[in-house]
Amino acid sequence: MATISDVAAKAGVSTATVSRALNGKSTVDPELAARVVAAASELGYHPNGLARNLRRQETAVLALIISDVENPFFTAIARGVEDVAQTAGYSVVLCNSDENEEKERRYVDVAVQERVAGVVLSPTGGATNVDVLHSRGTPVVAVDRPLPGATGDLVNVDTRLAAQEAATHLIEAGYRRVGCISGPAGIRTADDRLAGYRDAVRAAGHPDGAARVRRAEYRAAGARDATLDLLDAAEPPDALLVANSAQAIGVLEALSLREQRPGRDVGVVAFDDVPWATLVDPPLSVVAQPAYEIGRVAAELLLARIADSSRVPTTTTLGARLIARHSSRRHG
Amino acid sequence: MATISDVAAKAGVSTATVSRALNGKSTVDPELAARVVAAASELGYHPNGLARNLRRQETAVLALIISDVENPFFTAIARGVEDVAQTAGYSVVLCNSDENEEKERRYVDVAVQERVAGVVLSPTGGATNVDVLHSRGTPVVAVDRPLPGATGDLVNVDTRLAAQEAATHLIEAGYRRVGCISGPAGIRTADDRLAGYRDAVRAAGHPDGAARVRRAEYRAAGARDATLDLLDAAEPPDALLVANSAQAIGVLEALSLREQRPGRDVGVVAFDDVPWATLVDPPLSVVAQPAYEIGRVAAELLLARIADSSRVPTTTTLGARLIARHSSRRHG
DNA sequence: CTGAAAGCGCTAACAA
DNA sequence: TTGTTAGCGCTTTCAG
Numbered sequence: 001m002a003t004i005s006d007v008a009a010k011a012g013v014s015t016a017t018v019s020r021a022l023n024g025k026s027t028v029d030p031e032l033a034a035r036v037v038a039a040a041s042e043l044g045y046h047p048n049g050l051a052r053n054l055r056r057q058e059t060a061v062l063a064l065i066i067s068d069v070e071n072p073f074f075t076a077i078a079r080g081v082e083d084v085a086q087t088a089g090y091s092v093v094l095c096n097s098d099e100n101e102e103k104e105r106r107y108v109d110v111a112v113q114e115r116v117a118g119v120v121l122s123p124t125g126g127a128t129n130v131d132v133l134h135s136r137g138t139p140v141v142a143v144d145r146p147l148p149g150a151t152g153d154l155v156n157v158d159t160r161l162a163a164q165e166a167a168t169h170l171i172e173a174g175y176r177r178v179g180c181i182s183g184p185a186g187i188r189t190a191d192d193r194l195a196g197y198r199d200a201v202r203a204a205g206h207p208d209g210a211a212r213v214r215r216a217e218y219r220a221a222g223a224r225d226a227t228l229d230l231l232d233a234a235e236p237p238d239a240l241l242v243a244n245s246a247q248a249i250g251v252l253e254a255l256s257l258r259e260q261r262p263g264r265d266v267g268v269v270a271f272d273d274v275p276w277a278t279l280v281d282p283p284l285s286v287v288a289q290p291a292y293e294i295g296r297v298a299a300e301l302l303l304a305r306i307a308d309s310s311r312v313p314t315t316t317t318l319g320a321r322l323i324a325r326h327s328s329r330r331h332g
Numbered sequence: 333m334a335t336i337s338d339v340a341a342k343a344g345v346s347t348a349t350v351s352r353a354l355n356g357k358s359t360v361d362p363e364l365a366a367r368v369v370a371a372a373s374e375l376g377y378h379p380n381g382l383a384r385n386l387r388r389q390e391t392a393v394l395a396l397i398i399s400d401v402e403n404p405f406f407t408a409i410a411r412g413v414e415d416v417a418q419t420a421g422y423s424v425v426l427c428n429s430d431e432n433e434e435k436e437r438r439y440v441d442v443a444v445q446e447r448v449a450g451v452v453l454s455p456t457g458g459a460t461n462v463d464v465l466h467s468r469g470t471p472v473v474a475v476d477r478p479l480p481g482a483t484g485d486l487v488n489v490d491t492r493l494a495a496q497e498a499a500t501h502l503i504e505a506g507y508r509r510v511g512c513i514s515g516p517a518g519i520r521t522a523d524d525r526l527a528g529y530r531d532a533v534r535a536a537g538h539p540d541g542a543a544r545v546r547r548a549e550y551r552a553a554g555a556r557d558a559t560l561d562l563l564d565a566a567e568p569p570d571a572l573l574v575a576n577s578a579q580a581i582g583v584l585e586a587l588s589l590r591e592q593r594p595g596r597d598v599g600v601v602a603f604d605d606v607p608w609a610t611l612v613d614p615p616l617s618v619v620a621q622p623a624y625e626i627g628r629v630a631a632e633l634l635l636a637r638i639a640d641s642s643r644v645p646t647t648t649t650l651g652a653r654l655i656a657r658h659s660s661r662r663h664g
Numbered sequence: 665c666t667g668a669a670a671g672c673g674c675t676a677a678c679a680a
Numbered sequence: 681t682t683g684t685t686a687g688c689g690c691t692t693t694c695a696g
Contacts, residue, residue, distance in 0.1 A: 046445060070407045091439065252611050276612070
């Protein structure tokens with residue numbers, strides 16, 4: 001493990017000169033610089049980032065703590081964050097909190113201990129330690145869901161409105177008993193989507209929809225069971241608003257098991273425009289969220305806050321887009 | 333930013349005692365320990381991981397450099413790695429090389445500069461700098477594809493064999509002009525799957541299949557174009573082996589555009605058992621790779637190598653499983 | 665333009 | 681059991 005002083009010795013200069021030469025900071029005699037570079041490459045020298053960061057009191061890495069690596073919505077956010085971070089010279093490390101408070105806590109700890117320059121996270125929403133980021137002065141921007149403390153930047157979509165529009169779309173398409181499969185209570189997007197659904201049902205003057213609402217984890221299996229449960233009830237729903245794309249898989253499975261055809265028998269609109277939405281039969285109607293854009297904006301906000309910590313916190317709400325395909329049409 | 337000496341001052345002890353008390357290493361007088369803990373929490377003290385790691389010359393973080401965060405195959409590997417890392421007390425940071433040599437190089441640099449304890453990566457295969465990991469003594473295990481240098485542990489599947497079996501399955505199902513959509517030349521899995529396809533076609537004594545082979549990026553769009561190209565040719569294929577699940581989306585889109593029904597008109601088998609495989613019509617036949625398992629084994633190997641760097645490098649080849657659904661049946 | 669020297673925050677010998 | 685001290689490898693004043 002060659003160190004800076006090995007390089008200095010080999011080049012016959014001081015460590016300060018090596019540092020200057022390699023970082024291209026202040027000017028160094030070209031000939032010396034050449035000697036340094038040569039010595040460094042001969043020794044296979046790689047600066048010790050730990051020491052450098054300790055000295056500089058800063059790190060060019062951003063942490064991105066997301067709640068599900070297997071959800072295309074979050075991986076698209078990741079690409080957005082990554083693309084802007086790259087161009088600004090930051091690396092981004094992804095941490096998968098897995099919708100688990102314990103893991104989120106753990107990764108937040110790692111982030112502050114490793115003194116990352118900033119963190120983007122989609123909070124699980126529980127009683128976690130995100131406040132330490134705040135109290136440590138680590139810049140944070142929340143995506144998809146607000147931070148419990150409510151301070152700090154946030155980039156999200158108006159998911160309640162989007163859910164309301166989607167439910168209204170189903171109602172206008174002629175479905176009479178619109179139901180909803182949403183995520184666990186406490187997860188903000190799940191609560192909001194359910195609220196939006198209720199807004200729509202209420203506005204349409206439909207009878208109590210509570211009996212047609214189920215909550216399940218943001219996974220296929222839970223949603224499948226919940227849907228079967230609903231379908232087997234006395235007055236089953238004739239349409240479903242589904243809060244998440246993994247859940248959509250479970251819902252479609254359940255429909256298939258009960259031989260209900262999406263659209264004709266049971267209208268379906270699901271959140272997130274997954275790549276396979278057009279491949280299922282009939283094509284799935286979705287609420288498309290601008291995930292990549294969320295990541296992009298979040299990273300820009302984060303960089304701005306790193307540069308100027310006194311910025312006043314902002315909330316950026318992006319719009320979602322309803323894409324009506326055939327799973328929300330009764331005919332055709 | 334409270335430091336260890338702030339805590340020491342507040343508790344009226346030395347920094348060494350603080351360190352010992354907080355790390356629970358050697359025994360400390362219970363009363364002093366209590367004072368230290370109290371002081372630390374009052375000050376909101378979080379140890380500086382940079383300093384600690386610099387001193388200890390080690391870091392409890394693993395880097396996982398994968399070539400596509402949006403590919404379920406790789407995210408499943410990530411979960412496997414993460415699960416074993418967690419239980420061993422390591423954090424894992426995910427880096428997305430995006431099938432891009434430049435990015436891979438960059439993340440490898442970050443990994444050595446930050447002195448991570450080890451790295452798991454799926455090499456793009458180009459002329460990159462993975463050798464620096466080796467020369468720096470950073471433990472590495474490759475997943476999915478071998479390291480160019482060929483040294484080091486590897487966890488993969490016998491993808492050539494799997495491809496051959498899948499192509500043979502199509503042939504046995506009665507398809508006569510089996511074609512193949514594979515990934516870019518140079519990416520090992522793409523080359524291997526193509527080779528496996530050729531093994532099968534040759535073994536069956538089918539005429540030259542070269543005209544029914546296309547390479548495209550591991551993305552939907554390229555595969556769609558390639559498939560359209562194939563379908564519009566003089567003697568179009570009546571079946572396709574598809575090397576990647578993102579490509580499968582493009583293939584199915586192309587088939588739909590040309591009004592060819594999977595199975596009946598064109599048999600299809602694709603790599604990776606994605607969650608939506610059973611939802612498309614007809615259900616998609618796939619080659620299921622044990623992705624989670626790959627990640628698990630890779631992480632275990634990595635930890636073993638961190639503990640004992642003299643271990644002899646091993647290659648673990650896991651089996652893939654053909655799941656025949658209806659897209660590879662001509663009737664029914 | 666270059667070198668000497670201090671010190672980032674922490675841990676691990678070594679003494680007491 | 682506790683404190684003193686010496687660095688880990690690097691960057692950055694401050695002199696020269």
